[in-house]
Amino acid sequence: MAKLMEDEVFMAFTTYAVIVVLKMLLMAPLTAFYRITRGAFANEEDVARKPAEERKKLLMNHPDVERVRRCHQNDIENIIPFVLVGLLYALTGPVLSVALLHFRIFAGSRICHTIAYLFSLPQPSRGLSWVIGLLVNFSMSYSVLSTVLYL
Amino acid sequence: MAKLMEDEVFMAFTTYAVIVVLKMLLMAPLTAFYRITRGAFANEEDVARKPAEERKKLLMNHPDVERVRRCHQNDIENIIPFVLVGLLYALTGPVLSVALLHFRIFAGSRICHTIAYLFSLPQPSRGLSWVIGLLVNFSMSYSVLSTVLYL
Amino acid sequence: MAKLMEDEVFMAFTTYAVIVVLKMLLMAPLTAFYRITRGAFANEEDVARKPAEERKKLLMNHPDVERVRRCHQNDIENIIPFVLVGLLYALTGPVLSVALLHFRIFAGSRICHTIAYLFSLPQPSRGLSWVIGLLVNFSMSYSVLSTVLYL
Numbered sequence: 386m387a388k389l390m391e392d393e394v395f396m397a398f399t400t401y402a403v404i405v406v407l408k409m410l411l412m413a414p415l416t417a418f419y420r421i422t423r424g425a426f427a428n429e430e431d432v433a434r435k436p437a438e439e440r441k442k443l444l445m446n447h448p449d450v451e452r453v454r455r456c457h458q459n460d461i462e463n464i465i466p467f468v469l470v471g472l473l474y475a476l477t478g479p480v481l482s483v484a485l486l487h488f489r490i491f492a493g494s495r496i497c498h499t500i501a502y503l504f505s506l507p508q509p510s511r512g513l514s515w516v517i518g519l520l521v522n523f524s525m526s527y528s529v530l531s532t533v534l535y536l
Numbered sequence: 537m538a539k540l541m542e543d544e545v546f547m548a549f550t551t552y553a554v555i556v557v558l559k560m561l562l563m564a565p566l567t568a569f570y571r572i573t574r575g576a577f578a579n580e581e582d583v584a585r586k587p588a589e590e591r592k593k594l595l596m597n598h599p600d601v602e603r604v605r606r607c608h609q610n611d612i613e614n615i616i617p618f619v620l621v622g623l624l625y626a627l628t629g630p631v632l633s634v635a636l637l638h639f640r641i642f643a644g645s646r647i648c649h650t651i652a653y654l655f656s657l658p659q660p661s662r663g664l665s666w667v668i669g670l671l672v673n674f675s676m677s678y679s680v681l682s683t684v685l686y687l
Numbered sequence: 688m689a690k691l692m693e694d695e696v697f698m699a700f701t702t703y704a705v706i707v708v709l710k711m712l713l714m715a716p717l718t719a720f721y722r723i724t725r726g727a728f729a730n731e732e733d734v735a736r737k738p739a740e741e742r743k744k745l746l747m748n749h750p751d752v753e754r755v756r757r758c759h760q761n762d763i764e765n766i767i768p769f770v771l772v773g774l775l776y777a778l779t780g781p782v783l784s785v786a787l788l789h790f791r792i793f794a795g796s797r798i799c800h801t802i803a804y805l806f807s808l809p810q811p812s813r814g815l816s817w818v819i820g821l822l823v824n825f826s827m828s829y830s831v832l833s834t835v836l837y838l
Contacts, residue, residue: 403775
């Protein structure tokens with residue numbers, strides 16, 4: 386079993402996969418932080434200790450919370466497919482330098498995407514970083530299917 | 537490491553997993569297409585170049601955009617568990633023909649689901665294709681747990 | 688290939704991963720149940736057979752449906768990263784007892800989280816079970832990166 390983790394491509398995949406998943410996981414505490422500082426909760430039990438007249442106001446959406454949630458959702462839509470396809474891609478035994486290129490570009494593009502999203506940077510910064518990540522996923526998918534096709 | 541990709545069940549899993557993930561990934565550009573053609577954006581920076589009086593109108597939801605987003609979300613809720621459980625299922629060494637049956641039915645059900653959702657086909661077309669995909673996931677989960685149970 | 692499934696840590700991971708994914712999958716039929724009993728649908732084709740005057744009312748959100756959907760979304764944000772990172776963690780060959788501790792705490796925390804969410808238990812029951820699951824994910828990520836780091 387330890388053999389998988391002796392393969393350089395698989396080690397590189399593991400490293401970058403955990404990094405991007407960690408980045409995605411951090412969006413959840415960030416949402417909690419925005420919910421508390423902006424006073425925008427989704428559940429009645431979350432505001433049970435507040436005075437009754439404040440509660441209704443605290444259960445409304447806040448643009449900052451919605452923004453970080455959209456960013457989190459975009460991570461789910463892109464980072465999870467990266468890890469799933471990337472795992473299969475790493476198992477097809479690609480050339481190390483090509484694989485590293487895919488992993489590094491993807492990780493970079495998602496970090497840029499998060500910065501562009503959270504700080505509302507002018508377009509096309511966010512759109513471009515999203516497209517680059519998507520192209521990496523398509524490229525790995527194509528590579529896997531052209532190596533292993535068993536319908 | 538290349539040994540995994542010499543196993544026929546694992547090759548079949550890899551093929552169908554990448555196909556359904558690709559299908560899921562394509563929902564994102566489709567959402568972008570609907571957002572642009574229907575004029576319904578979620579972020580202020582996306583409409584920054586439009587005249588000020590148009591902006592507010594462009595930041596509203598459009599039913600077509602919401603429909604493709606719900607379809608995307610349903611993919612996330614079903615396709616990702618398929619890849620996760622399917623990977624473990626493929627590793628338990630099932631019979632090739634049984635495994636292929638699971639993978640093919642799932643891939644078919646999700647393609648039907650997307651068509652039924654995007655073209656608003658009358659029910660129970662969408663409901664049925666969703667249930668079939670879910671049953672495949674339950675069947676694979678049961679198969680894995682009955683082979684490997686280590687609590 | 689069968690060798691992976693002879694490894695005790697991998698067998699334990701497989702068991703707990705399938706259990707938490709099954710728990711997540713069950714949120715979808717539960718949403719369907721709430722949609723039907725509460726009369727709150729998202730698509731026009733879902734209410735096509737109802738009398739016209741009822742339809743508009745049936746297409747509104749219902750708090751119970753929104754609650755189970757938020758719970759499902761929280762599962763997606765936490766359980767999928769657990770399976771992805773946990774798989775890589777199991778492959779790094781951790782000590783069985785430590786690995787089991789991670790898997791069991793995570794599975795327990797997610798079951799508590801679901802109960803706390805669906806029955807609107809007073810905080811911090813839900814918040815605490817969410818944080819515990821998150822800490823397990825961080826701990827496994829740290830363990831993977833400290834064993835395998837190939838940038």
